[in-house]
Amino acid sequence: MIAMTIAEIAAAMGAQLLRASDPTAVITGLTHTDSRDVRPGDVFVCKPGEFTDGHLFAPVAVEAGAALLIVDHELDLDVPQLLVDDVVVGLGAFAREVVARVRALGTLKIVGVTGSNGKTTTKNLLRTILQEVGPTIAPRASFNNEVGAPLTMLELTEETKFLVAEMGASGIGEIARLVAMAKPDIGVVLSVGLAHAGEFGGIESTVIAKTEMVSELTPADVAVLNADDHRVAGMAAATAASIVWFGLGPNAAVRASDVHSDATGTSFTLTLASGESRPMRFRVLGEHHVMNALAAAAVAESLGVDIDAIVTALESVELAERWRMQVLGGRDGVTIINDAYNASPDSMAAALKTLAQIRTPGQRTIAVLGEMSELGEFSGEEHDRIGLLAVRLNISQLLVVGQNARRMHISTINQGSFDGESSIVDTADEAFELLKNTIQPGDLVLVKSSNSAGLRFLGDQLGELFSW
Template sequence: MIALTLAEIAEATRGTLLLDGTHVSPETAVSGPSTTDSREVVPGGIFFAKPGEVTDGHLFAPQAVEAGAALVVVDHPLQLPVPQLLVDDTVVALGDLATEVIARVRALGRLKIVGITGSNGKTTTKNLLRAVLEQVGPTIAPRASFNNEVGAPVTMLQVTEETQFLVAEMGASGIGEIARLVRMARPDVGVVLKVGLAHAGEFGGIEKTLQAKTEMVTDLLESDVAVLNIDDPRVATMADKTAARVLWFGLDERADVRATDVVSDRRGTSFTLHLPSRDGGDGPGSEPQSRPVRFQVLGEHHVMNALAAAASAYVLDVDIDTIVSALQTVKTAERWRMEVMGGTEVTVINDAYNASPDSMSAALKTLAQIAEPDGRTIAVLGEMSELGEFSGEEHDRIGLLAVRLGIDQLVIVGPSARRMHISAINEGSWDGESLYFDTQDAAFDHLSGALLPGDTVLVKSSNSAGLRFLGDRLGESFS
């Protein structure tokens, strides 16, 4: 974080500075990282005591002080030997401080911000774009899926005077949340990947999801750019709701940034990347640019994420050769996202960090595409959470899809996912092609003895189902 005095932090967060007994001046500067997790506090950092559903961050403030926190942000005073900042809401204060830091750094004229949202692919796109932009200048991007009202501002607060690019992943589970994040760090480039059923239960339906995701582009200025997925009809409607220039990406031939000649295999996906000309005229550099890409991230569906990253980098004046070189160096989208594990005999694809109907379908199609010619395909599937009223029919649809794709063995884990098993049986998988287990341990015991050389295993579920740990166990067992 840029250095701010305690007084400046108090003003930015509309808080009251409590210094009694600390022998610290309001003009003392703080520049350490901010966190809501006392285990992540480092000397000179700021600890925001966030109340939670299970516990309260105020209970861990003493541990934060022991770890070296220079300031503790609280909603009620505590007996602590360090400065405290008393605010009405610690999460709101976190966002207010991020807003102030971003505004100060932007005023220097160097920082460019890319905001990324969508029902699927945010984290992968963020990682790909970070890989590209790091080749050009100092870049800040969130770790894992730090994209909510806490994770996003924590990432924003890492920005310093030297930062050239901020890649801000912006997620939401309700109307107004993306708009709040956009107000903290208004993007120069706003990216919308897809509007699907992920979290539709929380939003209250697909139209509410569309409304929430549209918040990414509604406040963009004419000088900004909206990077939109032309292949998604819902995303395409956002072009009429933004003042920004629109740059389309996708497989459609009308896209400004597109991919052709897409071919997937066990080593990744090859495609040809097409970018617009740089000057839009008839002189040198006016011809559209094309380059072959050997993309190592597994799954044809990740090509769309690569296109979104390439489009964003193009807007930021990164040349096509740098874009392609960086994309080709990325091997894994993220931990537990199409992560290839196992060994020479059994391949395990651990994709169980999250799951929606769209990402589950894409993962199953990838499994069918990359199978060894003489090997079996095994899909180990768990619940897709947060689908609300769509849950039953979407689990049914995935069970049917697995059968129709010719997946050799379906292994369903957990009561909430059992409808996929029933649907597969009803579709014809009644002779053991689909198996159901209540627990991960039971599924692991079966798979440990049933997997054969040449098998390719996909493990896929929502984060809450926890099958990523089953995927790790299988990967280690067959490494």
């Protein structure tokens, strides 16, 4: 973080300063909401949560060396404390001030990324490209909400050239609040789908929320939009920014052609808005990730990165993120694809299509699927749709894990052509016991679910079981 005094941080947050014998003391450490991450000189945010309260862990943070606490009530601890009504709001105000100070230096460029699917992958690809150009800050894991995004922003230093801000939302207004903290120079919208549809209240509300990424951009800014998604394409009317379109179709300025995927990745020809083209081999599994690569390439070109540097960086990436199309196993020719970090109807369908697309003639495919959460009233029909898709793609066997995903199993067994090839268990442990006895040499296995279903650990177990 940039150097700021305790008094300056308090003023930025509108906080009451408590137990600070020296308000001019300078803070340069990182900011955390997890006391286990705190190191000497850091700031600890005592955030109340659904199941516990960060204030309870403040003594641990102080023992670890926290130099400053952000609290909503005074604690009996001999360390400076900033008292605010809402620590999350205070955290956002703190981040906004740090961004503004680094912005004032005139060298920082901010890229905001949103979309129903692909945010984390695109963010990671951008970090890989841009860190070769200059100091780059991007979120760890999926730090993309009202807490995670500010924590990332607070990592800025005077030397930072690029901030890649992943901006997620589960409701209207949330992206707008993040944009107010760090208005992008380049705003990216990847897709609009049914992810979190239950929380948004429908696809129309999702469109409104995602449009917040580009609605405040100025004519000097750039909006990078998916030309193949009609809902994203419609956002062109809502922004004053210049637009760079990406996609597979002829209307895209940044596009992929001659696309071919297999079990080791995807080959395609990358064409930039300048008209320059290069063949490339993208090793992140799944043809759907090509769109994320195109978005990253469009941003990089807009920031002045040349095509050879873009291709070299993209070709260096083997894994978008742990638990995202992560290839494991290998013993006895068994391949485990662990894609169970998250799941929406679109990403579930894309993963199943990849499973079908990369199988070799005669190879058996097994889909181990769990619940797609946060779909609200759409949950039943979307789980039905995925079950039917598994049948249409001729997936060899389906194993559904958890009663919340039961309709996937029911929809498959209702299809005569799939009778007896689908089964259901209640837990990941039961699934593991079943699979370790039924997976055969040469099998191709996909594990996919929302994070809450916990199947990512099942994928790890299977990967370890069939590792060399």
